[in-house]
Amino acid sequence: MHSQKEAPMRPDVFVWGLKKNISRFCVFFSLSILLFFSATVFAEVTPENGQKLWKQYCTSCHAINNKLIGPPLKDVDTRRSEAWLLSWIRNNHALRASGDKQAIDIWLEYNKNEMPAFLNFTDDDIKSILSFVKVQSEAPANQPATGAPGADGVTSTQPSLLLYAVVGILVVITFLLMRTNTVLKRLAYEKLGHPLPEERPFINRLKSRRAIILYSIAAVFLLGFTITDSAMRLGRSKNYTPEQPIHFSHELHAGINQINCLYCHSGAEKSKVAGIPPVSTCMNCHRGVLEGESEAGTQDIQKIFAAYDNNKAIQWTKVHNLPDHVYFNHSQHVTVGKIACQTCHGPVETMEQIYQFSSLSMGWCINCHRQTDVQFADNDYYTMYTKLHKDFKEGKIDRVTEEMMGGTECQKCHY
Ligand code: HEC
Ligand code: HEC
Ligand code: HEC
Ligand code: HEC
Ligand code: HEC
Ligand code: HEC
Numbered sequence: 001m002h003s004q005k006e007a008p009m010r011p012d013v014f015v016w017g018l019k020k021n022i023s024r025f026c027v028f029f030s031l032s033i034l035l036f037f038s039a040t041v042f043a044e045v046t047p048e049n050g051q052k053l054w055k056q057y058c059t060s061c062h063a064i065n066n067k068l069i070g071p072p073l074k075d076v077d078t079r080r081s082e083a084w085l086l087s088w089i090r091n092n093h094a095l096r097a098s099g100d101k102q103a104i105d106i107w108l109e110y111n112k113n114e115m116p117a118f119l120n121f122t123d124d125d126i127k128s129i130l131s132f133v134k135v136q137s138e139a140p141a142n143q144p145a146t147g148a149p150g151a152d153g154v155t156s157t158q159p160s161l162l163l164y165a166v167v168g169i170l171v172v173i174t175f176l177l178m179r180t181n182t183v184l185k186r187l188a189y190e191k192l193g194h195p196l197p198e199e200r201p202f203i204n205r206l207k208s209r210r211a212i213i214l215y216s217i218a219a220v221f222l223l224g225f226t227i228t229d230s231a232m233r234l235g236r237s238k239n240y241t242p243e244q245p246i247h248f249s250h251e252l253h254a255g256i257n258q259i260n261c262l263y264c265h266s267g268a269e270k271s272k273v274a275g276i277p278p279v280s281t282c283m284n285c286h287r288g289v290l291e292g293e294s295e296a297g298t299q300d301i302q303k304i305f306a307a308y309d310n311n312k313a314i315q316w317t318k319v320h321n322l323p324d325h326v327y328f329n330h331s332q333h334v335t336v337g338k339i340a341c342q343t344c345h346g347p348v349e350t351m352e353q354i355y356q357f358s359s360l361s362m363g364w365c366i367n368c369h370r371q372t373d374v375q376f377a378d379n380d381y382y383t384m385y386t387k388l389h390k391d392f393k394e395g396k397i398d399r400v401t402e403e404m405m406g407g408t409e410c411q412k413c414h415y
Contacts, residue, residue, distance in 0.1 A: 045124050050132030053125055055241065057118065063243060064136045070115060071106070074137045077130055089126050091117040163225055167218070174214070178205075241355040242317040246300045248353075252293075255349035261341050268330040268341070276316050279308045319356050325414055328365075337374060337402075362413075369407035373399045 061069040076085065080102070087095045088103060092115050095103040107114075118126075189196050205211060253259050262268060267275035282304045292298045307314050322328055333339045342348060346357030358364055385405060391397045397404075406412060 045127040045131060047128070047132040047135045049125070050128030050130065053121075053129050054132050058129065059243065061115070064133065064139075069113065070110065073133050077134050077137075082127075082130070085130060086123060086126055089118055089129070090121060091119060093117060163222075167222070170218075238357075238359045239355050240319060241353055242319060244317060244353070245315050246303050247296070248300075250348050250351045250354050252352075261348070268334045270331055270335070272329045272331070274330050279304060279312075279314060283308055319354055320360065322360060327413055327415060337372075339372075365413065366408050369402035372401060374402055374405070 062071070062073050064074050065072050080088070084095075084100075084102065087100075092103060092107070094117075096107055186196060253264075254261060264277040264281055265274040267273050286301055286304050290298070290301060292301055304314075333344075334341070344358055348354060348357075385400075388397075388400055388404060392400060401407070
């Protein structure tokens with residue numbers, strides 16, 4: 001140890017230096033990949049990002065396939081150039097003022113109806129909207145725009161695939177670096193004329209402290225990403241507001257006109273499904289109510305007559321979609337559990353257009369089963385739970401939750 005200064009560099013010190021460089025490189029490399037990765041996930045041009053903006057800013061005037069206040073946007077990317085669309089959407093007024101013929105023509109065609117400007121949209125925002133419109137344009141035309149369960153025409157697997165690809169590449173690189181490290185080490189020892197130290201078997205290295213630290217870091221990132229990713233998916237179905245063929249307002253019917261939910265969803269009391277009312281239920285009133293509050297409302301009422309006359313069902317798009325492996329029964333909750341519709345569906349009577357209020361996740365079901373006291377005392381349904389009744393009467397327990405009756409057992413909710 002004491003004569004180190006004069007002695008030629010010891011191979012392990014040399015290798016240690018190399019190793020330090022290699023680990024620095026590894027850290028730097030992983031960080032840059034992560035940075036790149038998060039940047040692409042969060043600021044990318046994706047149909048998902050576009051869908052949010054589309055819903056928030058465009059659906060009041062545009063649909064993909066139908067003319068609303070503005071033109072249908074199906075295949076707009078083939079009709080117009082991207083540069084034109086960027087300028088139009090950001091500031092259509094300025095584009096017209098510049099004398100652009102296309103811009104003036106469409107404005108005249110739509111009776112000089114002015115579309116608002118979206119000055120604070122970035123190019124990526126607009127490109128995202130356009131990519132969403134493109135995906136929707138390619139969906140079959142008779143499917144209502146934001147279509148079937150979970151499939152908004154948007155592939156939600158994209159981020160995960162990317163993630164796995166990146167992880168795969170990282171693993172390969174780590175492995176290569178480890179190999180390089182061994183080779184360099186051997187070269188260094190040979191060059192300095194030292195005997196080769198005993199090789200540690202590969203399996204031991206996989207169990208070394210450093211390897212374990214590496215695994216942990218990888219696990220934390222993976223977990224973090226998966227949580228964000230699934231939270232994003234969750235966010236997508238919560239607040240889900242698909243476009244409907246007729247603009248039916250719960251606020252107007254269940255709120256202002258005070259029509260009871262069960263008048264239209266009578267199944268909720270008696271059966272598994274609440275059900276959507278048939279056209280004939282609408283006709284009970286609309287034979288007499290011919291006019292809406294607005295021109296558009298009256299046109300929508302016309303659509304009821306058209307469906308009725310042609311003996312066709314109105315193709316409502318389902319808002320709530322539990323996966324097939326889950327069993328959920330309305331009457332069990334509404335009639336037996338005496339839970340108000342609003343506990344699960346939110347303030348429906350104030351919703352101009354209905355949307356998914358709760359997450360419908362497994363955690364949501366189970367939390368309520370743990371927390372809600374069931375109306376146990378005088379409810380015939382529960383007479384079979386004799387032990388619970390005994391305990392309840394004797395004061396051993398002061399509340400009964402669905403959990404105590406087995407409401408968190410897997411097979412209660414899963415087929
Ligand atoms: C208040 C109603 C309104 C809103 C909101 C609105 N638009 Fe428009 N949009 C129109 C009208 C009306 C036209 C037809 C041209 C005109 O009259 O100015 C139009 C035209 C367009 C066109 C040209 C279509 C074609 O065939 O060339 C595009 C593209 C467009 N809008 C995209 C959007 C996007 C994207 C959004 C959301 C960010 C949006 N609009 C929001 C009313 C609206
Ligand atoms: C006049 C008839 C009528 C009344 C009254 C009514 N609804 Fe509806 N409801 C409908 C129709 C039609 C739909 C399908 C169209 C839509 O989703 O907007 C619907 C859809 C729904 C949905 C979404 C279904 C899905 O697709 O997943 C829920 C939840 C709902 N109603 C709850 C309620 C509640 C709660 C009340 C009482 C506060 C109520 N409704 C009152 C007619 C009615
Ligand atoms: C119990 C009576 C009743 C039933 C059942 C009923 N409606 Fe209505 N509906 C009304 C009333 C009242 C109005 C409000 C008219 C007004 O305020 O101008 C209305 C208005 C409307 C409007 C126009 C909204 C607007 O913005 O002006 C539409 C669209 C509509 N109803 C669709 C339906 C559909 C679809 C069904 C069947 C699922 C249905 N209604 C069932 C009573 C009913
Ligand atoms: C304990 C929570 C809960 C309560 C209470 C509840 N719902 Fe639901 N509702 C759901 C869930 C979960 C779904 C999705 C079911 C599916 O996809 O299979 C749903 C779906 C619906 C649908 C879509 C059609 C169907 O039956 O799948 C309608 C309409 C509806 N509910 C109306 C009502 C009305 C009206 C009430 C009150 C009388 C009510 N719900 C009470 C949780 C609830
Ligand atoms: C707002 C509270 C609440 C939510 C949310 C809720 N439940 Fe329940 N659930 C109850 C109550 C209270 C009961 C007890 C009523 C009874 O015994 O039938 C119950 C009973 C049940 C039962 C019958 C269990 C048995 O003992 O036979 C099933 C199955 C069930 N729920 C499934 C679900 C599923 C699936 C979801 C989510 C999609 C869900 N519940 C969401 C409150 C809730
Ligand atoms: C109270 C009802 C309820 C109970 C009890 C319940 N689940 Fe679930 N489970 C659900 C619902 C609802 C979903 C669908 C969640 C979604 O789509 O986000 C689900 C989804 C799942 C999934 C699929 C997850 C996915 O990503 O699609 C698995 C696996 C699962 N449950 C396993 C279990 C196991 C194991 C148990 C018992 C320990 C259990 N569940 C108990 C309601 C329940």
